Amino acid sequence: MGLSVKRIVFFTLVTAYLFYTSFVYTEGTITEYPITGDAIEGRQLFRDKNCIACHQLYGLGGYMGPDLTNVMSIKGEVYVRAFLENGTQKMPDFSLEEKEVKNLIAYLTYVDSTSLYPTRNFELTWYGTVNSNPIKK
């Protein structure tokens, strides 16, 4: 493979990558449900306490605990509150203040509003993709 061929392939790939990146940063991830209010503080707390080491959002995270994407709509606030206030044998009790519990619940409610996970009631196509209609709201 000559040097000029290598250069052409290389710069073509890099250019495509730059275009793709700009798509991902903008239209590819258009924000229908921006985060607001208490949820912003809840998100910070979710990071500070490293909840993601044990939990997942959209299946991404550590695997000691359950996925939390839709925990609010499936289990409800009272249930979630019990975990946040007391912890369990596996989940630490973070001694959270009332305000902090509220913020975390606001964040989880926000995440819940964005879509459904895990994907259920789907159809598989012969070429290996998944048809489902998960968009919430």
Added chain:
Amino acid sequence: MKIRIGRLFIITGISSLSLALLFGVLAAVQFIFPDFIPEIAFYKARPLHVSLAVSWIFSIGIGAVYNYLEEKEIIRFQFAGFIHWIIYVVTGIFIIVSYLKGTFGGREYWEFPPVLSIPILISWLFFGLVFFSSVIKIKNWPVYLWMWSTGIVIFFVTFLEANSWIFDYFSNSVVRELTIQWKSYGSLVGSWNMLVYGAGLYVMEKISGEDSYAKSGIAFVLYFVGLTNLFFNWAHHIYAVPASPWIGNIAYVISMTELFIIGRIIWKWKGTLTTAQKFHHKHPYLFLLASDIWVFLNLALAILISVPAINVYTHGTHVTVAHAMGSTIGINSMILVAFILHHFSWRKSWWIIIPYWIINISLLCFWIALIGSGILKGVAVVEGTSSFQEIMISIEPILKFFMYSGAFLALGFLILLFHLLFEFLQDFPENIFGKTE
């Protein structure tokens, strides 16, 4: 006085992996006994394990690049390399302390506070300076120089991207935040793969004494397949995230280009066996051979779980962990050990052969256990009939098997690492700091 920066990084890498293994075993034990060492609970043990494991990969990958420059005696701005190493180690210590204290940035994998990304980026500038100023005059680059250059530049770019969340624009919705996070992680892994595979090719060139492969057309075709995947396949991690469907579709199509690599491995199987017979007495080759087999197994798994119809079951389970650890241990670590071994021209030693077999056999058990528990959990979750606790109880026997095989795996590595460290320190300090006249 001539400092061997490559070797400083090798020692740093060996230390990182030793610690990573201890925290890995700790995290695995905590799956079964959550109260074990509560001061370092799972949410601390996991990031300690993962960050130190990543540090092992980067340390040796970086070490390989410096080592090349030092062996060829073309290194320039060596002092900048030394500063690179100092910043790397000091930042690493800060990161470990922040995890132990429970001060997190709280994003998966780089779970340290984001200010610590600044020294990492700065140290990388020193690395870039040394590397590019040293190789710029070389004509007709072998493929590993392309790989290292790519790895160095891409790391810098994607590490910046991985930190973009500190700006509101990039994290104002969970969809955008997760998408960009995994975009950057996918390419970051690609960047260390470039460093590691480059090291592997360099070692193979030295074992076989032929430099034709590293300049051949096929080597470059494979490099470009790798680069394409580095740029475009990352979204197979986030099929479930409701971003534009385009993103997932592109990842699916691009991921399938790796079938070409699998096909080539099968096609070349006979040739690999002949090479194996020729070089099997050389320790580094033994590890390269193991990495070839693990490439095959992990690539097959990766391609399977990149098919959305399969991913819908395996995503969010230990199958993903099997993919991550299978590749970082089976592929990356085997190549890195081969590199360390080649570096010091070892004589035949049971201290290497015995851990070699312990590592490979226990890794196979470890890998199968993760896949098994992942599939069981994935199917149960999609069916949606059992609770999380019920699922965890049903897979507990497999997690125990995972824990035991992991302990053996760690043992195998620790024997090997201490042997390497021991041999290495016999010539200390001349082999690092050179002879002082």
